[in-house]
Amino acid sequence: MKRFLLPLLLFMLVVGFLFAGLNLDPRAVPSPLVGKPAPAFNLPQLAAAEQTFAPAQLLGQVWLLNVWASWCVACREEHAVLLDLAQTAVVPIYGLNYKDQRPAAQQWLAQRGNPYVATAVDADGRTGIDYGVYGVPETYVIDKAGIIAYKHIGPITPAVLQDKILPLVKQLQSR
Amino acid sequence: MIPEIGHFALILALLVALLLSSVPIIGAASGNTVWMGLAKPAARVQFMLIALAFICLAYAFAAKDYSVAYVAANSNSKLPLQFRLAAVWGGHEGSLLLWAMILSVWTLAVSVFSKHLPDDMRARILGVMGLISVGFLLFMLLASNPFERLIPAANDGRDLNPLLQDWGMIFHPPMLYMGYVGFSVAFAFAISALLGGQLDAAWARWSRPWTLLAWIFLTLGIMAGSNWAYYELGWGGWWFWDAVENASFMPWLVGTALIHSLAVTEKRGSFKAWTVLLAICAFSLSLLGTFLVRSGVLTSVHAFATDPKRGLFILVFLVVVIGGSLALFAWRAPSVGRGGKFALISRESFLLANNVLLAVAAISVLFGTLYPLFLDALGLGKISVGPPYFDTVFVPLMTPALFLMGVGPVARWKQASLPELAIRMRWAFAVSVSTALLLPLLLGHWTPMIGLGLFLALWIFASSAQQVYQRLRPQPQTSQPLSARMLATTRSWWGMVLAHAGIAVFTLGITIVKGFESEIAVRMLPGDVAHLAGYDFRFDGVEQYQGSNYSASRGLLHVSKNGIERAVLAPEKRNYSVQNMPMTEAGISPHIIHELYASLGEPLSAGAWSVRIYYKPMVEWIWAGAIMMALGGLLALSDRRYRMKRRDQKPALQQETAA
Numbered sequence: 001m002k003r004f005l006l007p008l009l010l011f012m013l014v015v016g017f018l019f020a021g022l023n024l025d026p027r028a029v030p031s032p033l034v035g036k037p038a039p040a041f042n043l044p045q046l047a048a049a050e051q052t053f054a055p056a057q058l059l060g061q062v063w064l065l066n067v068w069a070s071w072c073v074a075c076r077e078e079h080a081v082l083l084d085l086a087q088t089a090v091v092p093i094y095g096l097n098y099k100d101q102r103p104a105a106q107q108w109l110a111q112r113g114n115p116y117v118a119t120a121v122d123a124d125g126r127t128g129i130d131y132g133v134y135g136v137p138e139t140y141v142i143d144k145a146g147i148i149a150y151k152h153i154g155p156i157t158p159a160v161l162q163d164k165i166l167p168l169v170k171q172l173q174s175r
Numbered sequence: 176m177i178p179e180i181g182h183f184a185l186i187l188a189l190l191v192a193l194l195l196s197s198v199p200i201i202g203a204a205s206g207n208t209v210w211m212g213l214a215k216p217a218a219r220v221q222f223m224l225i226a227l228a229f230i231c232l233a234y235a236f237a238a239k240d241y242s243v244a245y246v247a248a249n250s251n252s253k254l255p256l257q258f259r260l261a262a263v264w265g266g267h268e269g270s271l272l273l274w275a276m277i278l279s280v281w282t283l284a285v286s287v288f289s290k291h292l293p294d295d296m297r298a299r300i301l302g303v304m305g306l307i308s309v310g311f312l313l314f315m316l317l318a319s320n321p322f323e324r325l326i327p328a329a330n331d332g333r334d335l336n337p338l339l340q341d342w343g344m345i346f347h348p349p350m351l352y353m354g355y356v357g358f359s360v361a362f363a364f365a366i367s368a369l370l371g372g373q374l375d376a377a378w379a380r381w382s383r384p385w386t387l388l389a390w391i392f393l394t395l396g397i398m399a400g401s402n403w404a405y406y407e408l409g410w411g412g413w414w415f416w417d418a419v420e421n422a423s424f425m426p427w428l429v430g431t432a433l434i435h436s437l438a439v440t441e442k443r444g445s446f447k448a449w450t451v452l453l454a455i456c457a458f459s460l461s462l463l464g465t466f467l468v469r470s471g472v473l474t475s476v477h478a479f480a481t482d483p484k485r486g487l488f489i490l491v492f493l494v495v496v497i498g499g500s501l502a503l504f505a506w507r508a509p510s511v512g513r514g515g516k517f518a519l520i521s522r523e524s525f526l527l528a529n530n531v532l533l534a535v536a537a538i539s540v541l542f543g544t545l546y547p548l549f550l551d552a553l554g555l556g557k558i559s560v561g562p563p564y565f566d567t568v569f570v571p572l573m574t575p576a577l578f579l580m581g582v583g584p585v586a587r588w589k590q591a592s593l594p595e596l597a598i599r600m601r602w603a604f605a606v607s608v609s610t611a612l613l614l615p616l617l618l619g620h621w622t623p624m625i626g627l628g629l630f631l632a633l634w635i636f637a638s639s640a641q642q643v644y645q646r647l648r649p650q651p652q653t654s655q656p657l658s659a660r661m662l663a664t665t666r667s668w669w670g671m672v673l674a675h676a677g678i679a680v681f682t683l684g685i686t687i688v689k690g691f692e693s694e695i696a697v698r699m700l701p702g703d704v705a706h707l708a709g710y711d712f713r714f715d716g717v718e719q720y721q722g723s724n725y726s727a728s729r730g731l732l733h734v735s736k737n738g739i740e741r742a743v744l745a746p747e748k749r750n751y752s753v754q755n756m757p758m759t760e761a762g763i764s765p766h767i768i769h770e771l772y773a774s775l776g777e778p779l780s781a782g783a784w785s786v787r788i789y790y791k792p793m794v795e796w797i798w799a800g801a802i803m804m805a806l807g808g809l810l811a812l813s814d815r816r817y818r819m820k821r822r823d824q825k826p827a828l829q830q831e832t833a834a
Contacts, residue, residue, distance in 0.1 A: 008501035020552035
């Protein structure tokens with residue numbers, strides 16, 4: 001009776017993956033992209049679909065690319081931090097709206113405030129793949145030459161902002 | 176000294192558990208009654224030893240003994256006593272101790288309430304539970320000892336995570352664990368039935384009350400967790416499809432399938448192999464949930480400090496317990512036989528369909544939870560699966576399941592007739608369809624999801640009402656009074672009706688809150704008024720106060736409608752001094768229909784605050800529905816036949832009359 005073996009085989013398959021998973025750290029994500037040019041894209045903007053946004057437009061300045069979605073719970077946590085940062089105008093923040101519904105995303109920004117100069121819509125997540133997005137939110141620091149200088153995974157906390165991102169931004173801006 | 180006593184008690188408990196897991200099972204195989212008889216005293220001694228260890232750890236927390244590393248990491252001298260005690264299970268080591276403690280409580284309960292069981296069966300059941308206990312005690316002693324000393328001792332503790340400093344922490348984890356671990360009883364019954372080759376209706380009858388009790392605890396535990404997240408996290412959400420939430424939800428889905436499948440096995444003798452498989456799976460998913468939380472293979476808001484060595488231990492344990500029991504299943508199940516035959520349209524078929532839908536739902540939750548891990552392991556990149564996946568998968572699976580809930584209890588066993596069913600259910604169907612179409616129009620907002628949700632909720636209500644009417648209506652041939660007809664109906668039947676009505680209340684709550692909720696985020700100065708859902712919210716500023724171990728800003732919002740004051744909301748923003756962590760406490764005005772919810776954001780310039788206000792219509796129905804399900808379970812559990820002297824009981828097959 002082979003069919004009674006099926007549950008066991010499925011379980012062993014899952015165990016194989018779990019074993020492989022033990023040696024992987026879900027938080028420590030290799031960022032092969034750090035030090036490489038930010039992958040190019042040209043995507044419609046959230047506010048106005050007929051306009052597009054491409055990283056190439058920002059050559060010559062230091063900027064942040066923040067990947068977010070309205071369904072992402074952790075994004076709510078960092079939103080206040082992003083709003084504060086946007087108010088200081090130290091560095092422009094651009095959004096990448098990842099696998100989201102346009103109306104939901106627009107409503108999200110309308111209700112919570114919009115820290116982004118512009119948000120590109122990555123509805124099917126293709127650009128996210130190019131950037132190695134593994135979870136939302138993620139934030140990339142991109143320098144004047146369009147090179148990714150730093151990648152932060154998970155919500156930005158005030159501490160991360162003060163200790164890592166802002167000093168790096170200052171250093172990159174003075175170059 | 177006290178912590179060493181606790182540590183020593185754990186070591187002794189491990190020895191007793193080793194004894195419990197070997198001698199009685201060998202005795203059962205060889206027919207040695209003395210060896211089998213060892214199971215009962217061993218179960219009792221094991222309970223006393225683990226309870227002693229638990230009390231020692233609780234004492235270390237109460238007495239602020241910061242020379243114990245675990246206490247120093249999870250407590251603080253300013254932490255109030257009730258949270259110091261709840262902090263016993265606030266971290267990895269202590270929650271394992273709680274796990275082992277609850278397992279020993281269930282083992283003790285089985286040893287006390289198993290007089291009616293054959294000796295070999297009882298010996299095997301307690302032995303299997305002892306085996307699980309060995310795994311957890313060994314894990315604790317080798318890799319997660321809660322009594323480890325910290326030398327030199329800390330001056331003060333690092334405090335319990337502020338998120339956990341809440342009344343929810345006192346009830347949610349023990350309830351949830353009672354449910355998780357309670358499935359070990361059904362698991363042990365299934366394994367011993369496989370070992371002994373006695374997969375008959377009696378086996379199903381014995382394990383039903385245990386399974387039901389575990390399911391009740393799990394239902395309440397999940398409900399308490401969801402409610403806690405709702406008021407504590409300040410986002411107005413009540414379910415996040417977080418990996419750890421999923422870990423508790425999967426055993427619930429399979430457990431729900433199991434209690435239905437057990438009923439069929441007991442009453443009709445069918446589904447035997449399937450029921451055993453469900454019993455194994457329900458507990459396996461509980462163990463898998465433990466692995467996911469402890470090993471750190473997935474990120475989660477619940478994640479404790481993670482350590483791959485611990486993960487490897489649990490994985491090996493999983494392979495032994497789950498792999499071993501599935502192998503036993505593959506070996507023994509083919510000889511079980513098929514049980515009673517039934518037609519395509521019959522109560523058995525409907526229950527089987529529901530079972531399959533619940534199992535598929537559990538598998539799809541499992542898949543969604545592990546998918547990021549699968550891709551990662553295959554080197555295909557790292558991704559996260561959000562609520563969009565779960566919402567998309569869940570609705571199509573639950574729609575037929577909920578629809579069948581209305582039909583199943585009405586259909587005859589063995590062979591039912593579709594036309595007859597259609598005639599019997601026509602009023603229930605007409606009422607629910609027309610209300611689902613018209614009611615949202617009256618409320619001013621119709622979407623397919625609202626229509627579908629309303630239809631399903633009303634369909635379950637209407638068909639349940641129909642069933643009650645059929646049971647209680649005067650019969651032409653007999654002249655029984657109504658009271659006699661009510662008494663003739665069993666409590667387990669009423670329990671089923673109540674639990675199903677609970678699902679309807681739950682569905683209604685979700686539908687209305689998803690369809691009609693609204694929220695705003697505003698910047699408010701004292702005296703400002705915000706408007707939402709016809710209510711006016713006047714912000715009367717923020718006052719500071721000092722809690723026992725935190726400082727807080729409490730905002731005051733006076734809510735009025737058409738000039739009449741309706742409620743006062745007092746959302747708080749707390750800062751817990753030890754971990755310097757800000758926390759929100761939502762201000763909620765609970766209401767059966769018009770629930771209002773506010774949370775305080777950040778202070779802005781010049782005395783202004785950012786405030787988020789939510790209108791959450793009928794959100795309380797979600798938890799009320801879960802409580803009704805649990806009460807239905809309790810009612811069924813109090814049924815006469817579980818209290819009778821079971822040896823004298825006639826086979827349930829003859830006793831039960833088909834509906």
